[in-house]
Amino acid sequence: MEARGRRNHLLLLVTLGLAAKLGHFQGWEGFQERPMSKNNMNGTLNFFIQAYNNMSNDTYLFRVQKLIQTQMQLTTGVEYLVTVKIARTKCKRNETKDASCPLQSKKLRKTLICKSLIYTVPWINYYQLWNNSCLDD
Incomplete structure (x- = not known):
């Protein structure tokens, strides 16, 4: 016993x-404020703006104007909590996918601050937008 x-x-x-x-x-x-590597930043922000433009009903495409904050968390991949400033371009959504379109000025000018949660497995080039919230700047 x-x-x-x-x-x-x-x-x-x-x-x-x-x-x-x-x-x-x-x-x-949990999430820690750390700078992204150049490769991860480019891939993640390109994915984000493409996803945003695909979901948007705006006639014009937007592009990332400024990266404001980056936080990351390691999970089965990497989760990025990014805050970016995006701006409306002069390119119409069905005419081009060019990321270097000039920004709108004056009347059609529009900027947004977006906070997004992006899951990525960078070593296999996999991205998923888990959450996104944008407010007028």
Whole structure:
């Protein structure tokens, strides 16, 4: 009986230790403010603006004007929480996909601040927009 009790205590200790270890690996620090590498930044922001333009009902395309903030979190890939300023271009959505279109000025000028959660597995060039919220600048 005493040996069985010790075995149960030992099993409980091993289980608690394993749970603590797994919690350590799965409980990463959460989002941290870190600069993106140039390659990850270009790929992530290009994906974001294409996704935004595909979802938008605006006649004109938008482009990223300024990266304001980047936070990242490691999961099964990399999650980026990015805040960007985007602006309306002079290019119409069904005429071109050119990312270097000039920005609108005067009457049709429009800028937005967007906060987006983008999941990426950069080593296989996979991106997914999980959440996006844009407000007039």
